[in-house]
Amino acid sequence: MVSSIKRLDADEEVPEEAFDVDIVDLDFHVNPREEELRPYIEDERALDRLSTEFGMWPIPDKWDAAYAIDEGNEGLFTQGRAEVAEDVRRACERFAINEPVVNAGINGLPQQHHPVLKNAVLRAGNSYMLDHFVDEGVLTALSIPKWDVDYALEELNRWGDEDGVVAAYSWYDPREPWGVEEFDPVFERLESLGLPLLLHGSLAFWPQHSYVGDEMLTWTEVLGFDWPIHGMVNTVNMIMRGVFDRYPDLNVVFQEAGHWWLPFVRYRMDEFYEMHPEDIQITPRKFEDGEHYLEKAPSEYLRENIYMCTQPFALPRRAGEARDMLNLSMAADTFVYSSDWPHQTLDPATWFFTSRAFRDDQELRDRILHQNARDILRI
Amino acid sequence: MSVETLKIDGDEYIKTAQTEEIPEGRGIAIDVDGIEIAIFNADGEFYAISNRCSHQSAPMCKAGEEKINAEHTWTKTRGRVDAEDCSVTCPWHLWKWDLESGKNEASGQRIATFDVTVEDDSVFVRI
Numbered sequence: 383m384v385s386s387i388k389r390l391d392a393d394e395e396v397p398e399e400a401f402d403v404d405i406v407d408l409d410f411h412v413n414p415r416e417e418e419l420r421p422y423i424e425d426e427r428a429l430d431r432l433s434t435e436f437g438m439w440p441i442p443d444k445w446d447a448a449y450a451i452d453e454g455n456e457g458l459f460t461q462g463r464a465e466v467a468e469d470v471r472r473a474c475e476r477f478a479i480n481e482p483v484v485n486a487g488i489n490g491l492p493q494q495h496h497p498v499l500k501n502a503v504l505r506a507g508n509s510y511m512l513d514h515f516v517d518e519g520v521l522t523a524l525s526i527p528k529w530d531v532d533y534a535l536e537e538l539n540r541w542g543d544e545d546g547v548v549a550a551y552s553w554y555d556p557r558e559p560w561g562v563e564e565f566d567p568v569f570e571r572l573e574s575l576g577l578p579l580l581l582h583g584s585l586a587f588w589p590q591h592s593y594v595g596d597e598m599l600t601w602t603e604v605l606g607f608d609w610p611i612h613g614m615v616n617t618v619n620m621i622m623r624g625v626f627d628r629y630p631d632l633n634v635v636f637q638e639a640g641h642w643w644l645p646f647v648r649y650r651m652d653e654f655y656e657m658h659p660e661d662i663q664i665t666p667r668k669f670e671d672g673e674h675y676l677e678k679a680p681s682e683y684l685r686e687n688i689y690m691c692t693q694p695f696a697l698p699r700r701a702g703e704a705r706d707m708l709n710l711s712m713a714a715d716t717f718v719y720s721s722d723w724p725h726q727t728l729d730p731a732t733w734f735f736t737s738r739a740f741r742d743d744q745e746l747r748d749r750i751l752h753q754n755a756r757d758i759l760r761i
Numbered sequence: 762m763s764v765e766t767l768k769i770d771g772d773e774y775i776k777t778a779q780t781e782e783i784p785e786g787r788g789i790a791i792d793v794d795g796i797e798i799a800i801f802n803a804d805g806e807f808y809a810i811s812n813r814c815s816h817q818s819a820p821m822c823k824a825g826e827e828k829i830n831a832e833h834t835w836t837k838t839r840g841r842v843d844a845e846d847c848s849v850t851c852p853w854h855l856w857k858w859d860l861e862s863g864k865n866e867a868s869g870q871r872i873a874t875f876d877v878t879v880e881d882d883s884v885f886v887r888i
Contacts, residue, residue, distance in 0.1 A: 384764050384775050384888055390790040390797065390812070392820045415833060452855045460855065461839060462829030469829050724829075728853055732818050 393476055397735040400478035403748070405731055406755040407479045408580070409637045409691050409720035411487035412464040414510050422509040428502035450601035451726055461724030467518035473723055477730045481752075482723075483759065485523045485551045485580070486511050492528060492553045493586035501533045508537060516546040521761065523551035523580050526568065528560075534568050542575045548759040550577050553584035554612045554636065561619030563666045569629045578633040578689075578758045581616065583609035613639025613690075614647055621651065621683045624667040627676060633758040634688055638727075641690035641717060645710035651680040685712050689754060691720035693729035701738035708739060708746065717750045767878070767885045774878055774885035781882065783807070786842045788849070790822035793888055798875060799824075800884060801860065804844030808860035809875035809886045815865070819853035826852060 394401065423429040464470045464484075474482050486507040494500050508524045515522045524547050526534035534552075541547055550572055554560065560581065572579055583605075598604050613636045626632060655662075655676070663674045676683075690711075698704045711717065721729050731751065734740045740747040765776035777791050777800055788801040790812040797812035799822040812821050824840035831837040839852035850857045858865050863874040876887040 384766070384773075384793055387764050387775060387777070387791055387793045389778075390792055390820075390822070392790050392822045395820055395823065452850060452857055459828065459834040460853075462831065463833045465830055465833070473829055726854060730817070730819075730853065736818065 394478070395476045396478050396730050396732055399735045400731055403478070403734075404481070404752040405477075405479050405719060406481040406483065406752040406759075407474070407721045407723070408483050408635060408718045408755050409582070409693060410464075410470065410474075410479070410482035410484045410723050411725065412470065412484050412511075412515065413459070413487060413724075414465055414507070414514075418465065419503065419506045419510055422506035423502050424505065424509075425498075425502055428499055431496075431499060432502070458726075459724055460726040461728060463724065466514050467520045470515070470520055477721060477723070479721060479731075481521055482721075483521045483523055483548060483580075483755070484511070484515050485582070486525060487582075488525065489553065489582060490585045491525075492555050492557075492584035497530055501527060501530060504533075505537065508541060512541060512544065512547075516541075516544055519546065521548045521759070522546060523549040525551045528552050528555070528557075531564055531568055535571060538568070538571050538575065538577075542571065542577065548577070548761055549580045549635070551580045551582065553586075554581045554609075554616045554639065555584040555586040556608075556612060557586065559616045559619035560634070561616070561621075561623035561625055563623075566628070566667075569625060569632050573629050573631050576760045578635055578760075580635045580637055581613075581639075582637040583612065583639065609638055610640035610643055614643055617647060617684070617688055618651060618680075621676075621680050621688075622655070622662070623665050624662070624671075624673075624676065626683045626687045627673070628667055628671070630687075632687060635691060635718060635758070636689070637691040637720060638693065638722065639690065641692055641711065642696070642707060644684065644690065644712065644716060645707070648681040648684055648710070648712070651684070655680050685715045688716060689718050689758065690716055691722075692717050692750065693720040693722040694727050695729055695733045697733045697737055697739070701742070704737055704739035705743075714746050714749045715754070718755045719751050765883075767880060769878060769887075772876075772887050774876070774887045776883050777809075777886050778884045779882055780807070780879060780884055783884065786838075786844075787825045788822040788842065790820060791886075793886075796888065798886060798888075799849075800877070800886065801825075801842045801849055803842050803847065803849075803860065806844065807877045807879055807884050808847075808849075809877045810849065810858060810860055810863055811872040811874075813872070814851040814853065814856055814858070815868075815870050815872050816851065816854055816856050819851050821849060821851060821858070823852040824849045 734747050767774045783802040788799045790799045799812040800809045826839045840850040863871045
């Protein structure tokens with residue numbers, strides 16, 4: 383016998399408790415349309431190339447998500463399309479996100495061909511974000527190009543000390559990793575500005591046009607595993623090449639690189655380094671500084687300088703297993719929550735309120751949901 | 762909400778909504794003694810299924826909701842109710858659930874479904 387029936391208000395889409403907790407979302411994409419960006423292209427020549435019949439420059443991908451999900455390319459806009467600050471606020475209300483850190487998400491830029499046009503689009507995106515989000519009080523990560531260090535510095539000089547710009551946003555990809563010394567001026571500037579470097583997966587997928595890449599036939603392989611591999615390669619490259627000995631206050635956040643590989647990298651990096659430490663002295667930074675070894679165990683840089691966005695969290699269902707994974711990952715020091723709104727891999731913060739791993743450890747929950755992010759963002 | 766019931770072949774059905782309250786391609790959600798049920802209108806046919814996707818507990822009743830700036834997207838809605846396919850697609854991650862069997866083909870998982878009948882423009886669900 384039924385005793386009570388009530389209509390549910392579905393406007394709040396996550397557990398009620400989520401609305402009582404501070405949630406900072408470190409990867410919230412807005413998607414300005416091409417025609418909205420065009421007025422922000424400053425150089426007439428670049429604008430001409432981008433807006434005449436030649437248009438944008440198509441680069442064929444080997445594979446994309448289109449066939450792998452029910453709605454094809456709409457996976458990029460599963461939840462909608464935020465174009466102005468009010469759109470972001472509307473979306474965040476239903477997911478209990480207090481403080482989204484938005485980015486323009488022009489993730490196709492790194493694989494494009496032309497450096498002048500890439501820079502023009504990147505700057506236009508930043509100008510759009512300054513007008514529509516920074517000025518509207520939404521915390522924003524603005525983009526710096528990986529392909530042009532001088533232009534990255536120009537951009538940092540242009541808006542690096544603006545209130546409301548809380549991080550710099552760039553990409554990891556299958557090209558040169560971020561441990562390379564040419565990026566030092568960027569690291570130095572970021573350190574002095576107090577801005578963390580957010581590195582997002584780019585659409586320059588690895589591995590394309592290679593033996594192993596040519597045999598990858600599914601989106602699960604291409605998106606699910608090549609970004610984490612890029613994340614690992616970049617993390618280890620930065621640590622072993624002494625980036626954080628030279629820039630100890632630099633914080634780097636990987637977005638959509640996965641996060642459960644931290645235990646593997648943590649222990650393997652230390653084991654290999656301790657057995658084979660002698661080549662550190664001839665890596666360029668150490669060589670130049672006349673230093674023999676890293677100043678700390680490699681895993682300590684992982685704990686202190688590297689952060690991982692959690693989307694999609696994919697937490698083990700059993701709380702005991704989840705706790706072990708979180709401990710081994712040093713999650714209290716390394717994990718930061720991200721939703722990836724509006725993409726198909728959206729990750730509302732449900733895990734934090736449904737798993738006993740977090741119900742029994744609210745301090746850990748709070749570190750991931752807001753504290754780690756607030757510690758490193760320039761808020 | 763007071764509980765209004767209907768007996769069919771000895772089974773008790775409870776009144777959940779008027780048909781006009783559930784537009785074509787959309788759903789509502791109710792809580793019946795702690796059980797969350799989504800009721801959908803698929804081209805005039807009404808179906809009831811668990812309101813929680815087994816993947817990440819998304820509220821299924823949001824399937825078919827208009828997206829933010831829908832006019833600048835292709836499919837316009839978050840998930841959808843597909844009358845031809847007799848399915849509902851989760852508004853968060855697009856897991857597709859058969860409205861009659863409650864089955865998701867890709868994972869083999871099932872969520873609960875409930876018998877529905879319409880009487881005098883009222884939607885009744887058997888719990």
